[in-house]
Amino acid sequence: MSDALAIRLRDEIRAGGPITFARFMEVALTDPEHGYYTRGASRPARAGDFLTAPEMDPVFGLTLARQVDECWRLLGEPAIFTLREHGAGSGALAVSIVEGLRADRSGLVVARSDGPAPLRYEPVEIDGRRREALVPRLAETAPEVVVGEPDPGQRMTGFVLANELVDALPVHRVAGRPGGIDEVLVGWDDDPAAPLGGRFTDVVAEPTTAALAARLTDEGVVLAEGQPAEVRLADADWTAGVARDLERGYVLVVDYGAPAADLYDPARRPAGTLLAYAGHRALGDVYADPGDQDLTAHVDATALERAATASGLDVLGRTTQAAFLLGCGLEEVFGRLRADPALTPERYLVLRSAVRRLLDPRLLGGFFVLALSRGVPPEARALRGFESVAGGPRTGG
Numbered sequence: 001m002s003d004a005l006a007i008r009l010r011d012e013i014r015a016g017g018p019i020t021f022a023r024f025m026e027v028a029l030t031d032p033e034h035g036y037y038t039r040g041a042s043r044p045a046r047a048g049d050f051l052t053a054p055e056m057d058p059v060f061g062l063t064l065a066r067q068v069d070e071c072w073r074l075l076g077e078p079a080i081f082t083l084r085e086h087g088a089g090s091g092a093l094a095v096s097i098v099e100g101l102r103a104d105r106s107g108l109v110v111a112r113s114d115g116p117a118p119l120r121y122e123p124v125e126i127d128g129r130r131r132e133a134l135v136p137r138l139a140e141t142a143p144e145v146v147v148g149e150p151d152p153g154q155r156m157t158g159f160v161l162a163n164e165l166v167d168a169l170p171v172h173r174v175a176g177r178p179g180g181i182d183e184v185l186v187g188w189d190d191d192p193a194a195p196l197g198g199r200f201t202d203v204v205a206e207p208t209t210a211a212l213a214a215r216l217t218d219e220g221v222v223l224a225e226g227q228p229a230e231v232r233l234a235d236a237d238w239t240a241g242v243a244r245d246l247e248r249g250y251v252l253v254v255d256y257g258a259p260a261a262d263l264y265d266p267a268r269r270p271a272g273t274l275l276a277y278a279g280h281r282a283l284g285d286v287y288a289d290p291g292d293q294d295l296t297a298h299v300d301a302t303a304l305e306r307a308a309t310a311s312g313l314d315v316l317g318r319t320t321q322a323a324f325l326l327g328c329g330l331e332e333v334f335g336r337l338r339a340d341p342a343l344t345p346e347r348y349l350v351l352r353s354a355v356r357r358l359l360d361p362r363l364l365g366g367f368f369v370l371a372l373s374r375g376v377p378p379e380a381r382a383l384r385g386f387e388s389v390a391g392g393p394r395t396g397g
């Protein structure tokens with residue numbers, strides 16, 4: 001247990017009064033020394049606390065590669081095309097995307113007569129140790145790809161990718177009350193008998209910012225009395241940063257979440273969606289062991305789209321992960337892998353189970369995929385991953 005982090009948060013509250021849950025979550029996840037994501041433990045992977053699609057099986061990245069290739073072609077095959085991955089983790093997704101591009105003979109990974117292959121890879125990863133480990137991993141498995149740091153002074157042409165990143169951005173906690181909302185802050189109750197001399201506790205208070213109620217009002221959401229919910233104001237800063245750095249290209253966000261009308265429906269989600277995860281299990285106490293457990297809340301897809309639009313990005317479509325992967329040709333990729341004479345029975349079983357999970361609407365298949373763009377002409381906005389969406393790209397809540 002990272003007592004140091006709990007003690008730091010306790011002392012901050014003792015000194016200045018209750019803090020927002022967003023502050024608690026930000027420190028618990030990203031404190032440079034003891035944060036869940038920053039202290040260098042191995043995650044996400046089989047030994048970690050959860051398993052993301054790219055960590056589960058390369059078939060996810062092999063399939064997504066087709067969307068990346070199509071976007072490059074839609075932009076007229078620029079000589080430099082940057083794949084910038086936010087929350088790059090171990091690099092598993094990048095490695096499988098490059099493998100997929102190679103298998104599909106995409107020009108993105110073929111050296112040009114006048115220079116290297118067009119694909120550049122830029123991981124944006126808050127965990128410095130992971131960032132460092134990514135470079136040799138890519139050098140070994142994808143030597144044709146130039147790996148670099150995002151240049152803050154340079155706007156990119158290419159593809160921004162974020163798989164299971166936005167759900168880790170901090171959220172405020174709120175609760176409905178007649179005519180408005182309360183905010184649920186994090187306080188500290190002294191108790192000499194308890195470890196660390198007390199415990200974190202909910203403190204119901206006036207909202208610390210009017211932006212919380214404004215967000216819900218803009219979405220037409222009225223919380224029932226006492227209904228707990230989360231509001232992620234940080235998504236606006238994230239989309240603003242992405243838009244600022246993108247000159248021409250696409251953004252793909254994959255995550256668990258739902259449109260606001262579903263996410264804040266008191267019948268469907270009476271307890272909100274905030275969860276703590278450790279050892280592949282969802283745990284009830286979000287205050288336990290800050291820095292040792294993941295904290296996550298579903299993504300409000302409506303808010304994310306609105307934030308993207310306000311940041312100057314165009315919304316191209318939203319669909320489910322299952323529909324997106326089928327549109328990208330998952331069945332064909334699966335068929336190719338299955339036909340490989342080197343495929344062992346064990347590998348086949350793992351692959352088949354991964355494909356099932358990716359398509360199952362109750363599992364990874366139910367995640368949403370949101371496509372955004374900037375500086376892309378209308379004729380380059382129809383993406384294969386969104387073809388199945390009735391009537392063309394689907395937007396809005």
Ligand SMILES: C[S@@+](CC[C@H](N)C(=O)[O-])C[C@H]1O[C@@H](n2cnc3c(N)ncnc32)[C@H](O)[C@@H]1O
Pocket residue numbers: 030037038043044052053054055086087088089090092093124125126127130162163164165168169
């Ligand atoms: C759930 S993991 C997903 C990793 C990878 N995208 C995948 O699908 O396997 C979230 C990743 O985002 C990183 N992360 C969390 N907050 C971040 C932030 N604010 N900026 C950049 N990376 C962040 C974490 O360190 C972690 O590697």
